[in-house]
Structure formats: C-alpha cells, structure tokens
Amino acid sequence: ALMNKGMTMTNPSFEFRRAITRKPAPSIVDGLRAEDIGRPDLDQMLRDHAAYVAALKGTGAEVVELPALEAFPDAVFVEDTALCLPQGAVLMRPGAPSRQGEVAQMAPALAAFYGDTLREINAPGCIEGGDILVTGREVLVGLSARTNPEGVAQLAKIVGDWGHTLRVVDTPEGVLHFKTDCGLLDGETILATGRLAASGCFDGYKVLLVPEGEEAAANCIRFNGLVIMAAGFERTAELLTEAGFEVVEINNSECAKLDGGMSCLSLRF
Ligand code: CIR
Numbered sequence: 001a002l003m004n005k006g007m008t009m010t011n012p013s014f015e016f017r018r019a020i021t022r023k024p025a026p027s028i029v030d031g032l033r034a035e036d037i038g039r040p041d042l043d044q045m046l047r048d049h050a051a052y053v054a055a056l057k058g059t060g061a062e063v064v065e066l067p068a069l070e071a072f073p074d075a076v077f078v079e080d081t082a083l084c085l086p087q088g089a090v091l092m093r094p095g096a097p098s099r100q101g102e103v104a105q106m107a108p109a110l111a112a113f114y115g116d117t118l119r120e121i122n123a124p125g126c127i128e129g130g131d132i133l134v135t136g137r138e139v140l141v142g143l144s145a146r147t148n149p150e151g152v153a154q155l156a157k158i159v160g161d162w163g164h165t166l167r168v169v170d171t172p173e174g175v176l177h178f179k180t181d182c183g184l185l186d187g188e189t190i191l192a193t194g195r196l197a198a199s200g201c202f203d204g205y206k207v208l209l210v211p212e213g214e215e216a217a218a219n220c221i222r223f224n225g226l227v228i229m230a231a232g233f234e235r236t237a238e239l240l241t242e243a244g245f246e247v248v249e250i251n252n253s254e255c256a257k258l259d260g261g262m263s264c265l266s267l268r269f
Contacts, residue, residue: 013136013187014222018062019266020109021053024076025068031258032074032096034176038257045254049076052228052265055248059224063266064109072102076255077264080128080146080177081106083139083155084269087162088117090155095126095146106267113269119158125151130177130264136187139164140201142171142178169201176259183220183263185227185245191236193218208243211235216252219261221268228262 024045031040056063069075074096081103083090089110091103103120111118121127131147132155133140139159141152149168156166171178172195181196189206193215197207210218210233217233220240227245229236230252240247252261 013134013184014224016061016223016268018064018113019056019223019268020064020066020078020106021049021056021266022066022075022078023068024049025070025073027070027073028076028254028258030073031260032098033258034174040254040257044251045076048251048254049265052250052262055226055228055250056223056266059226061224066106066109069102069105072099072105074099074258075102075105077130077258077260078102078106078267079264080130082110082267083127083129083132083134083159084110084114084267085134085139085159085162085164086269087164088119088158089114089269090158091118091120092127092129093121093123093125093151094128095144095148095151096128099128110267121151121154124148125154127151127155128177129267130179131171133179133182133184133190135184135190135205137165139166140178141166141168142201143168144171144175144177146177147171170199172196172199179219179263180259180261181215181218183218183222183227183229185220185222185240185243191218191220191240208239211239216256216261219263221262221266223268230256230261 128146131142182192214233214236217236220229231249
C-alpha cells in the first residue's frame with residue numbers, strides 16, 4: 001500500500017500529524033438535532049471551537065482550518081465527511097440529505113494530502129464518519145440511521161484493499177452515531193457507555209465505562225498525548241486521569257444542542 005508523504009505508521013490509531021477542522025457558520029442555528037434543547041449560540045461555539053483547535057495544535061500537529069460554510073449548517077462536524085487512514089482517505093456519503101453537499105466541499109482539502117489515494121462511497125450506500133471507530137486492530141463501523149449496509153460493504157472493499165479488517169456492529173436505538181457512545185483511548189482501550197459496551201462489540205478490548213449519568217462524555221478523542229473530552233463530566237475526567245491519560249476539557253454546550261461532540265469536530269490523520 002502507498003504511504004503518503006510525511007505520514008507515520010507507528011500507531012495509526014492515535015498518533016496524528018494533522019487535523020482538518022471547519023469554522024462554525026451563523027447557520028448552525030439550523031443544524032440537525034434529534035431534540036430541541038435550545039438555540040446554539042454562535043459566539044460561544046466559536047470560542048469553544050478555537051479552544052479545541054488550540055488543543056490539537058498544542059500537541060504539535062498541523063491543523064488545516066477551513067472557512068465557515070453558511071450553506072451547510074452542520075458543516076462544522078467535518079468528521080462525518082470522510083475516513084482518513086494512513087494508506088488513503090475515503091469520502092463518505094452522509095445519510096442525512098442536507099449534509100451530502102459537505103463532501104464536495106471537503107474533497108479538495110483531502111486531495112491536497114492524499115492525491116490519487118482518495119476513494120468515495122457511492123449511492124445508494126450511506127456512511128457518516130461518526131459511525132466509524134478506527135482502533136489499533138480494526139475498522140469498526142456501527143450501522144445507524146445514517147449508515148447503511150450498502151455503504152459499509154463499499155467501505156469494507158476499499159479498506160480491505162489497504163490491508164485493514166472491517167467489522168460491522170450495531171448502534172443502540174436512539175443513538176445518533178456509533179461514536180456518540182464511545183471513543184478510542186489507545187489502540188487497545190476504549191471509553192464507552194454501558195449501553196454500548198453491553199452489546200459485546202468491544203469484547204477483547206480493554207473498556208473503561210463512562211460513569212452513569214455522564215454518557216455524553218463518551219465521545220472523546222485521543223490525539224497524540226491528549227484525551228480531549230467535553231467539559232463538565234467530573235467522574236469521567238477523574239477516571240481517565242487515574243488511568244494515566246492527560247485530559248483536556250473543552251466546553252461542548254453548544255455542539256451538544258446539535259448532537260455533536262469532540263470527535264465530530266475534526267478529521268485526524
Ligand atoms: C447531525 O445531526 O448530523 C449533526 N447535527 C451532528 C453530527 C455529529 N457528528 C458526529 O457525531 N460525528
């Protein structure tokens with residue numbers, strides 16, 4: 001398989017040289033949400049977003065900050081538009097029709113790094129990046145309202161050609177994305193909610209369970225030396241710190257109103 005210039009293969013699951021983010025646009029007030037829990041405040045979201053980008057940069061990574069896209073209210077959640085692996089990137093096809101146009105807006109940024117190792121998911125397949133967890137040993141994909149078996153079959157073929165194993169699992173009923181309920185801590189260790197872990201999908205991994213009542217803390221990211229998590233979940237922060245991880249907390253109140261969390265805000269590679 002081809003390696004892109006400057007990429008490392010030491011541990012593709014949490015060592016990253018780069019991230020891509022996109023600035024929130026005023027149209028975020030029209031973003032998708034399962035339930036209306038209030039209007040997202042753009043200024044607060046911009047401050048939180050800046051803190052998130054600063055945390056990524058603080059690890060030494062290069063962060064490509066794309067401009068806001070007023071025409072796509074959910075475009076700040078860049079993770080859903082692509083899967084980035086050391087061998088190549090795959091443009092997703094979001095299951096939410098209002099989000100499908102975000103992919104063409106992301107393609108040039110990825111092409112700049114991946115050149116001709118850029119692949120894509122085609123209709124009638126659908127996948128959103130929030131349903132994919134790349135661990136040290138496999139690509140785990142959760143079926144959801146946004147990700148269908150046809151999309152997963154296409155992805156399995158692509159990543160299989162790159163030497164990865166793909167395993168398909170279920171996302172609990174009523175949970176937006178598979179990763180809404182989990183995050184990778186290192187190649188072998190996953191932070192997960194009890195309701196997701198109960199399905200057995202992480203059997204064989206080391207699992208840290210999010211304390212009850214703090215389910216919204218599960219969607220953390222491991223980015224180089226840091227675990228970046230939503231602020232305000234004291235018991236989860238303590239659990240991670242005690243397990244030896246360096247934790248950075250970012251206010252997530254505004255993204256949470258749109259069912260978004262830490263992983264959604266970046267593509268990492
Ligand atoms: C949506 O419903 O698509 C957005 N409001 C939230 C997307 C969150 N993305 C993610 O969890 N990867």
